[in-house]
Amino acid sequence: MAVYTDISEDDLSGFLTQYDVGELTSYKGIAEGVENTNFLLQTTKGAYILTLYEKRVDQSDLPFFLGLMHHLAGNGLSCPLPIPRLDGALLGELSGRPAAVISFLTGVWLRKPDANHCREVGRALAAMHVAGDGFDLTRRNALSVSGWRPIWNNSVARADEVQPGLADEIGAELDHLEARWPKTLPSGVIHADLFPDNVFFLGDDLSGLIDFYFACNDFFAYDVSICLNAWCFEKDGAFNITKGMALLAGYESVRQLSDDEVAALPLLARGSAMRFFLTRLYDWLMTPAGALVVKKDPLEYLKKLQFHRSVASAAEYGLVRESLSP
Amino acid sequence: MAVYTDISEDDLSGFLTQYDVGELTSYKGIAEGVENTNFLLQTTKGAYILTLYEKRVDQSDLPFFLGLMHHLAGNGLSCPLPIPRLDGALLGELSGRPAAVISFLTGVWLRKPDANHCREVGRALAAMHVAGDGFDLTRRNALSVSGWRPIWNNSVARADEVQPGLADEIGAELDHLEARWPKTLPSGVIHADLFPDNVFFLGDDLSGLIDFYFACNDFFAYDVSICLNAWCFEKDGAFNITKGMALLAGYESVRQLSDDEVAALPLLARGSAMRFFLTRLYDWLMTPAGALVVKKDPLEYLKKLQFHRSVASAAEYGLVRESLSP
Numbered sequence: 001m002a003v004y005t006d007i008s009e010d011d012l013s014g015f016l017t018q019y020d021v022g023e024l025t026s027y028k029g030i031a032e033g034v035e036n037t038n039f040l041l042q043t044t045k046g047a048y049i050l051t052l053y054e055k056r057v058d059q060s061d062l063p064f065f066l067g068l069m070h071h072l073a074g075n076g077l078s079c080p081l082p083i084p085r086l087d088g089a090l091l092g093e094l095s096g097r098p099a100a101v102i103s104f105l106t107g108v109w110l111r112k113p114d115a116n117h118c119r120e121v122g123r124a125l126a127a128m129h130v131a132g133d134g135f136d137l138t139r140r141n142a143l144s145v146s147g148w149r150p151i152w153n154n155s156v157a158r159a160d161e162v163q164p165g166l167a168d169e170i171g172a173e174l175d176h177l178e179a180r181w182p183k184t185l186p187s188g189v190i191h192a193d194l195f196p197d198n199v200f201f202l203g204d205d206l207s208g209l210i211d212f213y214f215a216c217n218d219f220f221a222y223d224v225s226i227c228l229n230a231w232c233f234e235k236d237g238a239f240n241i242t243k244g245m246a247l248l249a250g251y252e253s254v255r256q257l258s259d260d261e262v263a264a265l266p267l268l269a270r271g272s273a274m275r276f277f278l279t280r281l282y283d284w285l286m287t288p289a290g291a292l293v294v295k296k297d298p299l300e301y302l303k304k305l306q307f308h309r310s311v312a313s314a315a316e317y318g319l320v321r322e323s324l325s326p
Numbered sequence: 327m328a329v330y331t332d333i334s335e336d337d338l339s340g341f342l343t344q345y346d347v348g349e350l351t352s353y354k355g356i357a358e359g360v361e362n363t364n365f366l367l368q369t370t371k372g373a374y375i376l377t378l379y380e381k382r383v384d385q386s387d388l389p390f391f392l393g394l395m396h397h398l399a400g401n402g403l404s405c406p407l408p409i410p411r412l413d414g415a416l417l418g419e420l421s422g423r424p425a426a427v428i429s430f431l432t433g434v435w436l437r438k439p440d441a442n443h444c445r446e447v448g449r450a451l452a453a454m455h456v457a458g459d460g461f462d463l464t465r466r467n468a469l470s471v472s473g474w475r476p477i478w479n480n481s482v483a484r485a486d487e488v489q490p491g492l493a494d495e496i497g498a499e500l501d502h503l504e505a506r507w508p509k510t511l512p513s514g515v516i517h518a519d520l521f522p523d524n525v526f527f528l529g530d531d532l533s534g535l536i537d538f539y540f541a542c543n544d545f546f547a548y549d550v551s552i553c554l555n556a557w558c559f560e561k562d563g564a565f566n567i568t569k570g571m572a573l574l575a576g577y578e579s580v581r582q583l584s585d586d587e588v589a590a591l592p593l594l595a596r597g598s599a600m601r602f603f604l605t606r607l608y609d610w611l612m613t614p615a616g617a618l619v620v621k622k623d624p625l626e627y628l629k630k631l632q633f634h635r636s637v638a639s640a641a642e643y644g645l646v647r648e649s650l651s652p
Contacts, residue, residue, distance in 0.1 A: 008437035009527075025432045025528060028366060029357035040354060040366060042373070042432070106351045106368070111334035201335075202351060 005037045005052050007095050012041075012050075015094045018085045019101050021045055032197075035213055037097075040104070047104035049080065052097040057213065059098055064139045065212050066090040066100055068132070068189060075131035077124075078208035080105050107200025107207030115246040118231050120206040121199055122250025125191065125227055128209060129220045129255055132189030141192065141216040143275050145181040149174060151278045158285050163299060170277075173305065177271050182219065182264050190223035191215055195230040221261035224251060225268035228317055229276065229304050237303045245318025262319060266311040273308055277301035331363045331378050333421050338367075338376075341420045344411045345427050347371055358523075361539055363423075366430070373430035375406060378423040383539065385424055390465045391538050392416040392426055394458070394515060401457035403450075404534035406431050433526025433533030441572040444557050446532040447525055448576025451517065451553055454535060455546045455581055458515030467518065467542040469601050471507040475500060477604045484611050489625060496603075499631065503597050508545065508590050516549035517541055521556040547587035550577060551594035554643055555602065555630050563629045571644025588647065591640040596631055603627035 006029070013024050022045030030038050030049075037052040053062060066082045070090065073081045081103040082090040092099050110117055141147070152174060159166040191198070193214035200207045224247075232243040251257070257265075280298035311317070332355070339350050348371030356364050356375075363378040379388060392408045396416065399407045407429040408416040418425050436443055467473070478500060485492040517524070519540035526533045550573075558569040577583070583591075606624035637643070 006437065009434045010438065012434075024434065026430075026526075027434055030366070031355035031357055040356070047368070104352075108335045108338075108350065108353055111332065112336065200352075 005054070005095055005097060007039070007052070011095060015092060015099065016041075016043070016101075018087070018092060019083055020086060021048060021083060021101060041101075048083065049102040049104055050094075050099065051102060052094060052099045054097065061139060062091055062098055062100075064137045065215065067137055068135055068212055068215055069102075071135040072128060072131045072212075075133075077128055077131040078105070078206075079212070080208070080210055105200055105208045105210060107202045109197045109199060110201055111196070113196055113231060113243075115240075115242045116204060117201065117206075118243040119246035119250035120201070120204075121194065121227060121231055122224075122247040122252075123254055124199065124206050124209055124250075125194060125223060126251045126254035128191060129188055129223070135189055139216045141190075141218040143192070143214070143279070144218055144222070145177055145271060148274055148278055149178070151282055155278070155281050155285055159281065162281065162284065163302070166302075169302075170274075173270070173274065173309075177267070177274060180267055181271065182260075182267070185219040185221055185261055185264060186258060187217060187219050189215060190218045190220060192218065192223060192226065194223070194227050219261075219264075219268065220255070221257060221264055222268045222272060224248070224257070224261075225265060226272045226275075228265075228269055229272050229301070232317070233304060233307075237300070237307075239307055239317075241316070241318045243318075245320065248314075248317060248319045257319075262314045262321065265314040265317065265319070266308055269308040269311070269317075270305055273301050273305035277305060331380070331421055331423060333365070333378070337421060341418060341425065342367075342369070342427075344413070344418060345409055346412060347374060347409060347427060367427075374409065375428040375430055376420075376425065377428060378420060378425045380423065387465060388417055388424055388426075390463045391541065393463055394461055394538055394541055395428075397461040398454060398457045398538075401459075403454055403457040404431070404532075405454075405538070406534070406536055431526055431534045431536060433528045435523045435525060436527055437522070439522055439557060439569075441566075441568045442530060443527065443532075444569040445572035445576035446527075446530075447520065447553060447557055448550075448573040448578075449580055450525065450532050450535055450576075451520060451549060452577045452580035454517060455514055455549070461515055465542045467516075467544040469518070469540070469605070470544055470548070471503055471597060474600055474604055475504070477608055481604070481607050481611055485607065488607065488610065489628075492628075495628075496600075499596070499600060499635075503593070503600060506593060507597065508586075508593070511545040511547055511587055511590060512584060513543060513545050515541060516544045516546060518544065518549060518552065520549070520553050545587075545590075545594065546581070547583060547590055548594045548598060550574070550583070550587075551591060552598045552601075554591075554595055555599050555627070558643070559630060559633075563626070563633075565633055565643075567642070567644045569644075571646065574640075574643060574645045583645075588640045588645060591643065591645070592634055592637040595634040595637070595643075599627050599631035599634055603631060 016024055022043035024043050026042040027039045030040050032038050035056045036054055039050040041048040041050050069079055069082055072079050083101040084090055085092055156167050198211045199209055227247055231247055232240050234240050277298050280296045284298050342350055348369035350369050352368040353365045356366050358364050361382045362380055365376040367374040367376050395405055395408055398405050409427040410416055411418055482493050524537040525535055553573055558566050560566050603624050606622045610624050
């Protein structure tokens with residue numbers, strides 16, 4: 001939620017001559033994206049997003065992200081499309097930073113999604129998993145199981161400041177996850193961050209997915225488990241099985257989960273809760289007091305993790321299967 | 327440069343039914359305005375700005391600000407126009423805050439204005455002074471000479487942390503300004519904050535003025551002196567007389583300055599430099615270390631103040647007058 005880099009109109013107008021996007025009439029920094037600087041451009045041809053990639057993004061990943069959007073859009077997924085420059089390149093440079101012009105996706109993200117929206121999200125997530133097929137670049141998931149221990153090691157000494165006993169609990173949980181994490185499950189390109197602010201709706205219709213800057217290759221079911229965490233808990237911390245049922249049914253209306261995926265879902269959900277717990281805990285401990293950023297409470301994800309620990313099978317998330325019925 | 331309040335799409339869509347602005351298709355928080363929260367809305371009818379007024383703005387001032395924009399636009403000044411609700415009111419309420427829908431003004435603000443742009447700004451400032459005539463609400467300038475001592479009293483104890491000797495220098499300067507500040511000069515509604523980020527251009531043509539949230543009743547020439555400070559100094563601190571000449575000539579192409587105004591200009595410019603010095607100093611001292619806001623250097627305005635102290639007459643700003651020539 002920040003604008004890290006300002007740009008001059010001369011630099012921007014010069015930059016835009018490399019694109020077929022018309023004449024600039026307005027640009028405003030927008031409070032979206034925590035890793036990058038985003039401007040909403042208006043030109044004589046319409047609206048565009050200009051993204052400047054800041055230091056937190058590894059530049060060697062940019063061809064993956066931009067190429068993926070291009071690939072997904074080409075396969076019919078509604079997502080922002082990087083506008084090629086006149087020379088065909090998707091990536092340019094502005095104010096000393098890698099920069100891309102992206103098509104403007106209409107829609108709003110839902111602050112209070114309901115079960116029908118969850119069904120649409122499940123459907124769109126599966127559509128993305130299918131649409132990613134054939135994309136020939138790969139990116140490993142640095143925030144999956146092997147990445148958690150290093151983040152934890154940077155926080156463990158101060159973890160009990162946040163909640164007494166946290167160091168012991170998380171240490172044991174990491175041992176458990178590392179020992180039991182699946183080795184093989186159906187895999188491909190996953191979004192890995194499909195929170196409500198990354199899904200746009202027009203009325204009740206899903207209009208598209210945005211922000212592919214955590215996308216990577218990993219288990220499809222891990223992506224499903226992220227969505228269960230991101231969409232199906234209420235503000236009071238309770239899991240909403242109606243939303244879970246809708247999300248999973250929406251997903252399976254496009255792509256059926258295998259028995260192995262279904263069996264792994266509770267463990268994967270513990271893992272994805274751990275992933276967001278750890279990055280939030282790190283940010284919580286590292287953000288200086290008084291800084292004007294919204295610190296997200298890591299304990300929200302500890303509570304989700306604890307819920308998943310209690311889950312015996314995916315039926316408790318609302319997955320409907322003959323074999324899972326009591 | 328912040329979004330202080332988020333709003334849900336349901337609340338926003340409900341709010342917009344009170345206006346004739348079409349159906350909402352997108353809204354994004356924008357990094358503009360330090361006092362308020364601003365969203366750029368897209369609807370089936372076009373683009374709008376939605377402003378939520380935060381606590382720093384005195385609600386009793388809102389009828390003045392919104393009415394002024396309406397008055398100025400009605401008199402031909404290009405500025406954002408508050409969209410009336412279906413019931414005729416300019417002000418609504420959203421998320422517990424006063425809120426207004428404002429027309430979208432095309433254009434970009436110039437990070438590196440040149441002398442021709444300064445001429446356009448001078449012309450637009452004078453046009454605003456003329457267009458404000460007949461507006462029947464008034465608002466006193468809380469940041470003019472009588473308001474400076476109270477701000478200073480909150481900073482003086484720590485002023486020498488910023489630069490040794492500052493407390494003595496500013497104290498003496500305030501004594502000087504308070505003793506000599508003009509009692510009567512041509513007055514009316516002034517913008518009082520016409521910095522480059524509040525003036526939009528399309529190419530080299532000025533497309534309009536924005537952000538009237540410091541507007542008040544005061545001396546027109548004080549507003550001119552603010553623009554001299556805001557537009558006519560180079561990054562190295564030097565006054566650019568070519569820009570000053572262009573700004574003043576642009577102003578006088580619409581409204582002639584009286585002899586009294588011309589004679590007062592150096593003192594008024596010391597005063598307006600003092601005004602921005604004091605608010606910046608206060609923010610500088612009060613902003614916690616590590617906070618993710620850009621702290622503006624108060625010493626930039628001390629240097630401008632010192633320059634104005636050396637100015638003997640408005641000719642040194644580039645004002646062309648027979649009687650001022652050597």
